Amino acid sequence: MTIKNLFVYLNILLISLSGYSQSIYFPNRNAKWEVRTPQEFNIDREQLDLAVQFALENEYSGSRDLRIAILKGFAREPFHEILGPTKKRGGPAGMILKNGYLIGSWGDIHRVDMTFSVTKSFLSTVAGLAADRRLINSTNDLLADYIWDGTFQGPHNSQIRWKHLLQQNSDWSGELWGIKDWADRPPREGSLDDWKFRELRSPGTVMEYNDVRVNVLAYSLTHVWRNPLPKVLKEHLMDPIGASSTWRWFGYDHAWTEVDGIQMKSVTGGGHSGAGIFISAEDMARFGLLFMNDGRWNAREIISKKWIAEALTSSEPNVNYGFMWWLNTPGDDRWEGVPDNLFSAQGFGGNYIVVDRQKQLVVITRWMEPGKMADFLRLLYRAMD
Numbered sequence: 001m002t003i004k005n006l007f008v009y010l011n012i013l014l015i016s017l018s019g020y021s022q023s024i025y026f027p028n029r030n031a032k033w034e035v036r037t038p039q040e041f042n043i044d045r046e047q048l049d050l051a052v053q054f055a056l057e058n059e060y061s062g063s064r065d066l067r068i069a070i071l072k073g074f075a076r077e078p079f080h081e082i083l084g085p086t087k088k089r090g091g092p093a094g095m096i097l098k099n100g101y102l103i104g105s106w107g108d109i110h111r112v113d114m115t116f117s118v119t120k121s122f123l124s125t126v127a128g129l130a131a132d133r134r135l136i137n138s139t140n141d142l143l144a145d146y147i148w149d150g151t152f153q154g155p156h157n158s159q160i161r162w163k164h165l166l167q168q169n170s171d172w173s174g175e176l177w178g179i180k181d182w183a184d185r186p187p188r189e190g191s192l193d194d195w196k197f198r199e200l201r202s203p204g205t206v207m208e209y210n211d212v213r214v215n216v217l218a219y220s221l222t223h224v225w226r227n228p229l230p231k232v233l234k235e236h237l238m239d240p241i242g243a244s245s246t247w248r249w250f251g252y253d254h255a256w257t258e259v260d261g262i263q264m265k266s267v268t269g270g271g272h273s274g275a276g277i278f279i280s281a282e283d284m285a286r287f288g289l290l291f292m293n294d295g296r297w298n299a300r301e302i303i304s305k306k307w308i309a310e311a312l313t314s315s316e317p318n319v320n321y322g323f324m325w326w327l328n329t330p331g332d333d334r335w336e337g338v339p340d341n342l343f344s345a346q347g348f349g350g351n352y353i354v355v356d357r358q359k360q361l362v363v364i365t366r367w368m369e370p371g372k373m374a375d376f377l378r379l380l381y382r383a384m385d
Helices: 003-022 045-057 066-073 118-132 162-167 192-196 211-225 229-238 281-292 305-311 370-382
Strands: 093-098 101-106 248-259 262-267 276-279 343-347 351-356 361-366
Touching (some): 093 281, 118 162, 118 211, 118 351, 162 211, 211 229, 211 262, 229 281, 281 351, 281 361
Antiparallel strands (some): 248 276, 343 351, 351 361
């Protein structure tokens, strides 16, 4: 081989290896996640290790018995009680993916645990799957045009659109599964009568984090799909991305509805009265990787890029909230010192799925003190400078 030919060969090899290192890896079902060293992506190993150690040293301070943690965490809510399944949690765990490859992990990433309001991002995605199939024509449609059983009747509730429930600014008024909307996360000021007889806000004008209204969305989607939502999620998303068979999605013990003569469990979008999605860090990472790649798993579109763009658009009442995804755009509810383009699913107790599409990064944390998340992310991004 001549020197000229050797030079050409080495250049081709370099280009090939460069392209290989930047390709996105999608793990097969039941495959051991492929590991790459941080150095292969020009990431500082020592700094990355500092971030991992920080996560291990800042475990969520609540009880590992989640029944205790839940009752204590929401003790100020009138009539609050456990209504669905719970599970004692594990210790801190997490994963850091770059281009889909595992470059850092800690704790037991196979353990199935409650995930609380991370469930909301899965729930909004079920709405997206319905929109992609035209079961929902537009998120600007009125719910009353789909659900005619009285859930959206009356001067106020009849104005609620799908986007209002997805953005948590509907101010839906009523009772579902025995819980009144005003009893869920009431204002810190005032008393029972003030909360019960409050003035309703026009849908789309004020965001209020409220699980009763989230569960109204789950109830409505159950009737639109005419199927239990865990079945929908499994068939249309979790199976196609190779998720394990271990995750479960629960509702309250008494939350049954009849569709086509069949009793179906209406699931919850969170776990602060129990229930919600119970899942491993690895399956959470698959979900995050799907969104990092704009809804495609390998070459297959699972959820449309159009829906993801809509889901990650800031709502008017809160620029840091889309369709049940938190957005890190400049605003009151953002992590300072990390990129604006981040978006995340967030749950009680320090459960997070964080996605950075520009850096092709997915981060899963479990049971890390929520107030320490920004510090953790700043440490992580220092490793990439």
